[in-house]
Amino acid sequence: MSSKSHDTASILMEALPYIQKYSGKTIVVKYGGNAMTDPALQQSFARDIVLLKQVGINPVVIHGGGPQIGNLLKQIGKESHFVDGMRVTDAETMDVVQMVLGGLVNKQIVNMINQAGGRAIGLTGKDGNMIIARKLVLERKAAENQPSEIIDLGHVGEVTEIDASVVRMLEEDRFIPVIAPIGVGRDGTSYNINADIVAGKMAEVLNAERLLLLTNTPGVLDKQGVLIETLSQADIQNLIADGTIQGGMLPKLACATDAISAGAKSASIIDGRVPHALLLELLTDQGVGTMVTP
Ligand SMILES: Nc1ncnc2c1ncn2[C@@H]1O[C@H](COP(=O)(O)OP(=O)(O)O)[C@@H](O)[C@H]1O
Numbered sequence: 013m014s015s016k017s018h019d020t021a022s023i024l025m026e027a028l029p030y031i032q033k034y035s036g037k038t039i040v041v042k043y044g045g046n047a048m049t050d051p052a053l054q055q056s057f058a059r060d061i062v063l064l065k066q067v068g069i070n071p072v073v074i075h076g077g078g079p080q081i082g083n084l085l086k087q088i089g090k091e092s093h094f095v096d097g098m099r100v101t102d103a104e105t106m107d108v109v110q111m112v113l114g115g116l117v118n119k120q121i122v123n124m125i126n127q128a129g130g131r132a133i134g135l136t137g138k139d140g141n142m143i144i145a146r147k148l149v150l151e152r153k154a155a156e157n158q159p160s161e162i163i164d165l166g167h168v169g170e171v172t173e174i175d176a177s178v179v180r181m182l183e184e185d186r187f188i189p190v191i192a193p194i195g196v197g198r199d200g201t202s203y204n205i206n207a208d209i210v211a212g213k214m215a216e217v218l219n220a221e222r223l224l225l226l227t228n229t230p231g232v233l234d235k236q237g238v239l240i241e242t243l244s245q246a247d248i249q250n251l252i253a254d255g256t257i258q259g260g261m262l263p264k265l266a267c268a269t270d271a272i273s274a275g276a277k278s279a280s281i282i283d284g285r286v287p288h289a290l291l292l293e294l295l296t297d298q299g300v301g302t303m304v305t306p
Pocket residue numbers: 043044045046047076077078079097226227228229231232233234256257258259260261262
């Protein structure tokens with residue numbers, strides 16, 4: 013055997029214990045809007061998802077689309093405002109969120125996976141009353157000795173309940189669920205929910221083996237910009253308190269912490285700009301980001 017074919021065979025063999033470990037299990041993958049900007053990377057993501065399904069693993073994709081929502085808002089002359097990584101969502105912005113997440117982005121991902129040979133089904137949290145939400149009430153203190161004030165984020169929601177029966181039904185078959193983070197209130201109100209939060213709750217409800225959040229950084233970085241490979245829940249509190257973790261990274265770590273408190277073994281924030289990041293993280297000895305552990 014040539015050394016090249018020996019190398020190829022050993023790479024394939026490296027995947028075997030991981031395929032055995034994850035076969036029949038659910039892996040929740042959050043595909044961030046910032047990780048989905050490059051067409052070649054989108055294709056490598058879609059092929060990874062199809063490969064996982066093909067070897068008996070059940071990927072469930074929750075997608076974001078923050079930059080894509082921001083672009084359409086800009087085209088209609090609206091500025092985006094964020095508080096703690098969450099978009100302030102008035103009624104008009106909520107319509108744009110539904111158009112972009114439920115329409116454009118969701119169907120783009122479905123199409124990419126199907127082009128790669130998979131069978132993806134796109135849903136929002138409204139389908140089958142899957143994601144029930146209520147208005148998020150955000151309380152904040154300007155300073156330690158000040159009374160807290162309530163910040164109105166409009167249609168931003170928090171998840172109160174997930175009925176994952178439709179996801180179960182799809183994953184038991186050949187289908188790959190692709191879910192947009194839009195929730196519905198008991199009274200029919202639409203809610204915009206941060207996709208990281210939805211991914212964390214979905215991982216809890218599905219009792220997922222892994223929760224992977226794909227984004228546009230190498231993982232969680234320290235003050236010097238160096239990758240932190242593993243983080244405990246106590247480390248996270250310290251890094252938030254000293255301002256190292258901010259903005260879009262806050263909901264990711266909140267959801268990782270919640271998922272772990274609810275029994276998940278780990279949650280990983282990985283670099284979606286690395287081609288085949290999912291395969292590298294799941295099926296090889298090589299990690300590609302930050303793993304949050306209990
Ligand atoms: N300590 C940190 N390490 C890495 N990224 C951080 C950190 N603190 C804040 N961030 C920001 O979080 C962003 C990722 O969140 P976000 O923009 O919401 O991505 P996504 O669209 O993938 O959800 C990074 O691009 C970075 O600007």
